[in-house]
Amino acid sequence: MKLLRRKEGPTLDARLAALREAAALGEGRLSEQAVSGARTVAERAGARRELSLDHTVVALAGATGSGKSSLYNALAGQDLAAVGVTRPTTSTAQAALWDGAGAGPLLDWLDVPHRHSADGVAGLSGLVLLDLPDHDSIRLSHRLEVDRLVELVDLLVWVVDPQKYADAALHERYLRPLAGHRDVTVVVLNQVDRLPAGAAARCLDDLRHLLTGDGLTGVPLLAVSARTGQGLDELRTLLGDRVADRRSWSARLAADITAAADHLATAGPPEGSPGGAADGGGAKAMAGMERALSRALWAAAGVPVVVEAVAKGHRHRAVVATGWPVTRWLRRFRPDPLRRLRIGGATPEGRPDREIVARTSVPAATAGQRAQVDTAIRDVGEAAASGLPGPWAAAVRQAARSRAHDLIDAVDRVVATTSAGATRRPRWWRVVNVLQWLVFAGMVGGAGWLGVLFALDYLRLPQPPLPHVGMVPWPTVLLVGGALAGVLIALVSRLAAWAGGRRRARRASKALRGAIGKVGREFVLAPVEAELDAYACFMAAVELARA
Template sequence: MKLLRRKEGPSLDTRVTALLEAATLGEGRLPEEPVAEARAVAERAGARSGLSLDHTVAALAGATGSGKSSLYNALAGHDLATVGVTRPTTSTAQAALWDGDGAGPLLDWLEVPQRHSAAPDQELGGLVLLDLPDHDSIRLSHRLEVDRLVELVDLLVWVVDPQKYADAALHERYLRPLAGHRDVMLVVLNQVDRLPPAAAERCVRDLRRLLEQDGLAGVPVLPVSARTGAGLPELRGLLGERVAARRSWSARLAADVTAAATRLDGRAEPVASSSNGRPEPAASSSNGRPEPAASSSIGRAEPVASSSNGQAGPVALPKGVGQGLTAALARAAGVPLVVEAVAKGHRHRAVVATGWPVTRWVRRFRPDPLRRLRLGAAVTAGRRGRPELEAAGRGEVVGRTSVPAASAVQQAQVETAIRDVGESAANGLPAPWGQAVRQAARSHAAELTDAVDRAVATTSLDATRRPRWWGAVNALQWLAFATLLAGALWLGALFGMDYLRLPQPPLPTAGPVPWPTVLLVGGAVAGVLLALLSRLLAWLGGRRRARRTGKALRAAIAEVSGELVLEPVREELDRHRRFTEALSLARADG
């Protein structure tokens, strides 16, 4: 029988690394505040994990008159903090240490200069207890000090009194925004000696009710009297358990990572900000278990897995997302005009190359349709020594073609197609990432026109290649013309001899027809027939080449649109995928 084991979640190191990666990927796409917070949490986690892990820093925080300093002295066993009537009494944080060897760098990082040795107590060995200023102090510097240390300490002990335990400032500024930190939080109802036992019990029940409304159900609530000592053994025992576990620091950092990841997640429930700028995560986002202590420093974690099997494939765009854009770019680039020019240009050059030599020179006076669009430079490349033509012969495009510029309607169609690509790809994404995808689709819009024009010019060079049969037909044409010329010269010679009354030489015949006549008429008929047959083949070849060129042009334009529009969109979608995976890993329970 196999024993089923709960699959362990990612380590704290891994989660912090994932949070930092998510913040890096979200930079420039998400608001600056959550990104900066995520980086600060990662930096804070790295700093805390490099300091003493044998000490647990607990902070006594509360409002004016709640008795923090009295409780601090009672736990320390000495009168370390001044207790007085004038408020506020505590102006700066001070620390009481049980077995404080090695805690110096940790307190330096916390910037707590006042340090005291507490009464020896093996149960609290390793505890560093801070007495914080009042969180509702009339002095701003006191409130800022509380806010700073509340973000850094390992364990938060909120001290309230029967009169102010329901204070809105405490619940709205601190407790509710820290709902995800229930595992590193205690609430102490101090001064219960002022109430009858039944009234104290009612206060405890009401305080638990308020904590449940804040999302802090299950947080220990201890009734204590620092003056009489009631409840102090229970508080001391609970602190001793947390210190002995040596997990408060990692649980605190894990909760910080979860809260920062929740703020980064654009798909999460709206995050409300409290008056001190802290996020208020949704009630469902909480880390229900303490994070096990990490064995290595933050930042040495394994890389974030990009998929379930560790292999991240390319992000696929919705099917057919680029077809409309390719069609719009093809119309704007004048592809129909170029295709028609390819067919006409093929027939024109075929006539020049294979027509009857007697009349083909007339065709040279007609312009080549491709040459008029500056798409036929390769035909004469290298013949005239012109650099631009030689570059065209090497497949390089110099300058723009003469294809008519896109009309306003065609430009609007291209812009609409680009917008449709962005909208289609951004469908279902959170607003910040959807905007980033749409912006990526438009990021190279200014380069599209020239890039498509170069693609049309380069692809159209293949349309000027001479078929091999042109050379063979041209040779036959010149042979027929030579035959015609030979017959004409022979007959001319005979005519001259007859005119000069010279004796006629023997005249060979082909049947009843003399050979000079056969050569003259046969050469002419053969040339005309070859020219007519070549025109028919040129017409068929022009149609075939036009179809092939149109297909190649659309493929080239699709490649350009893929490079300048679809690829940036795909990269942005891939960035969002990696962001989501990193965020999911950062929010995973340990």
């Protein structure tokens, strides 16, 4: 179905889609009344578009004794409605149709069972005129019927009389809330035949002033008399123009969409949710809060302890792998600093990429450290929520805390995973280990050689020729040289391990800083950014719906 399009601005379809999107984004963040109201408007607009666009539904609404039923009969050219003066006579809405072919589904949707043909009155083809119950009726069912149909019809004609045109109930309950519907509102001052000419003019001026105060500046204001026919031709002409234009239905829907979007934009938070807008910082403050969060998580995760253990653990394992074989076994009685923290032992050797499931034994965060983390999370939420409307500020702050209960465990897990690589053994350890064992074998060989020579001398047996290195025999060279070489290699390896431990600790510190920052972004900043994106989409949808 081809819809009416303004010369400028989005189509009605686009505005309806934007309103639905805004209502969906406001779910759980804004008051249920505003969200359900927007959805109701969207559903109502969608239903109205699918019904007859060749008919314009005009409702005559007014108070008891305003003469709207008399005006209804005068416009229809026949007595269709019972007329009363001091008490309501219209209990349910009834319709007069000009060329009513195809209007049945529309009236079924409006739930108006009483329908009359008014085809004898020319110039109003396509008009569906409703006579509503009195909005101030003593019967609640009458008032509810008026409220229901006022939200559905295409054009509202408010019929007032000289005695009650300033009635507060009319202005506060109906006219003022419909200030955004001025394009589909007409006000008729009926029964002017009862007033002298000067008094009628003063009533019109006063009524115009009241309408301006209601936000209905410029709405058509007509003076008529259903009894004498004064002003009826002008009213018929106005209705005929609106019916011929075929735009009242879209103007009504456009006004409804704008009103619903305005309500969403100014809606408060759901009942029971904290409200209030935050002031202050913006993007720079967010960046500062992110750094503060990383520092707080760094301390709470015990990273300084882990970094120190990486250096000490590297030196410990280096001594075990490259130390002098005679004494290195003593090192095995000392615990590995990383294994004591349950880091590196939870994954297969050489597979630090495997997921760490168990917690580490890093000392738990103190109450002060946890308080610092909570403060940093709160500061992130406050910085991100600065300048946002109350309900969205509350939603952003809640998003910052939404995964806080899992944050410490996630940091602990990432510390274990990231630090697991610190247990990898450098290749040079193997080379030095082989060299140590070769030197040790030479030392043992020299000791054994000397032992054989000692046995031969003890038994007074002839000794074989003994090779020398200068003045020193080879067995002594092997024994003493092997021992000295093993100790020297162990000392050099220990110096290399000390330097390697510092280097590995620096790498672990850098990797942990990045990994913890990533956890902070995933568990705190990502939900906040998602909420900010939702707010940006919400505002874009609201602006489109308002356009």
